[in-house]
Amino acid sequence: MEFYNKPGDFDAINYVPHTESQGTKELWKTFFILFGITIFDFIIYFVMPANGFRNFIFIFFGLVKAYYIVGAFMHLKHEKINLALIILVPTLFIMGLILGLLYEGSMLEVMKSL
Amino acid sequence: MSNHTTTQAEFQDKPMWSGGRSPFDVSYGKLMMWIFLLSDAFTFSCLLVQYGAQRFSNVITPITSNWPNPASIFNHFPFLHGLHLPLLFVSVMTFILILSSVTMVLAVEAGHRNSKKEVEKFMIYTILGGFAFLGCQAWEWYTFIHEGARLYGNTFGITEQGYAHMNSLSFGDHFEWKNGDRTVGPVPFAALFFIVTGFHGFHVFSGVVINVIIYIMTVRGVFERRGHYEMIEKTGLYWHFVDLVWVFVFTFFYLI
Numbered sequence: 077m078e079f080y081n082k083p084g085d086f087d088a089i090n091y092v093p094h095t096e097s098q099g100t101k102e103l104w105k106t107f108f109i110l111f112g113i114t115i116f117d118f119i120i121y122f123v124m125p126a127n128g129f130r131n132f133i134f135i136f137f138g139l140v141k142a143y144y145i146v147g148a149f150m151h152l153k154h155e156k157i158n159l160a161l162i163i164l165v166p167t168l169f170i171m172g173l174i175l176g177l178l179y180e181g182s183m184l185e186v187m188k189s190l
Numbered sequence: 191m192s193n194h195t196t197t198q199a200e201f202q203d204k205p206m207w208s209g210g211r212s213p214f215d216v217s218y219g220k221l222m223m224w225i226f227l228l229s230d231a232f233t234f235s236c237l238l239v240q241y242g243a244q245r246f247s248n249v250i251t252p253i254t255s256n257w258p259n260p261a262s263i264f265n266h267f268p269f270l271h272g273l274h275l276p277l278l279f280v281s282v283m284t285f286i287l288i289l290s291s292v293t294m295v296l297a298v299e300a301g302h303r304n305s306k307k308e309v310e311k312f313m314i315y316t317i318l319g320g321f322a323f324l325g326c327q328a329w330e331w332y333t334f335i336h337e338g339a340r341l342y343g344n345t346f347g348i349t350e351q352g353y354a355h356m357n358s359l360s361f362g363d364h365f366e367w368k369n370g371d372r373t374v375g376p377v378p379f380a381a382l383f384f385i386v387t388g389f390h391g392f393h394v395f396s397g398v399v400i401n402v403i404i405y406i407m408t409v410r411g412v413f414e415r416r417g418h419y420e421m422i423e424k425t426g427l428y429w430h431f432v433d434l435v436w437v438f439v440f441t442f443f444y445l446i
Binding site: 148 | 211212213214215216217218221224227228231232235239240242243244245246247248276277281284285288289291292294295296299302303361418420423426427430431433434437438440441445446
């Protein structure tokens with residue numbers, strides 16, 4: 077018990093900021109957005125022919141879903157900008173890795189056909 | 191060291207970047223959970239990037255590549271035998287995971303109000319959602335293995351005739367593979383399916399175990415005595431991360 081802060085006893089290691097309930101309105105809104113996008117993906121899958129544009133739509137809405145999960149559910153939107161940046165900036169490098177390795181992968185196919 | 195304890199006012203008046211307080215204004219445990227999740231994001235990125243590279247070295251046209259179409263494989267639904275129902279079952283799984291994410295975040299919100307009863311209720315819902323998802327995944331693996339997929343081999347390579355057969359089907363049609371539809375396909379398809387969904391399922395499983403532990407701690411009143419329910423937030427972060435990974439697994443393995 078002595079490891080956790082009591083009223084009037086604060087230091088950097090034991091510090092737990094007091095959080096007020098923000099209500100459930102934003103959470104339910106986020107849920108309906110996520111649910112709606114999943115339904116939308118399901119419909120697009122059947123009404124559109126498989127092509128690059130459809131894949132772009134799926135990836136775009138995947139990123140939108142990621143934004144809402146990280147922002148609202150994981151509460152990152154309401155944290156200090158310092159914290160949000162140390163979490164989000166390193167993931168930008170993953171985007172570079174993806175682009176690089178997808179290109180390398182397509183080159184592998186060219187190599188195989190030579 | 192003196193026995194002087196810093197008061198809340200003294201603590202919060204400290205300048206942000208001069209040490210002695212977190213410039214992120216979160217507790218130590220929550221910051222470490224975020225750092226862990228960042229490293230876990232890199233782990234899953236490695237796996238998904240490898241899948242992407244393999245996919246791009248096996249595609250371009252269905253004629254030159256026998257990379258299987260996910261709609262031709264994951265088109266089953268429990269109790270509906272022989273029907274062509276692509277994407278339906280995974281959409282249900284996605285829905286279950288989103289729903290359990292919502293109940294988790296409602297538990298966090300109840301924790302902010304120090305409402306022990308509500309935290310218990312929503313934790314139970316979250317745990318049930320986790321078990322439901324694991325059950326669905328077990329069924330999916332069972333079906334996939336039953337039809338011949340292995341970690342080291344893939345019998346789901348699709349032929350030109352198979353593509354024509356698949357494209358002639360619409361949602362809900364009767365479906366059976368015809369002779370000559372399938373051939374031996376690229377091994378990375380099945381291998382990476384098992385590795386990535388298996389790794390994700392393992393995360394779900396450990397998330398359920400952590401949630402059960404936290405539920406028991408809640409019932410025993412640990413957090414009530416502690417005065418705050420921050421532990422629910424930390425496990426909640428992990429649980430939402432599992433949901434986040436599933437968004438990308440769903441996109442890359444099933445939709446594309």
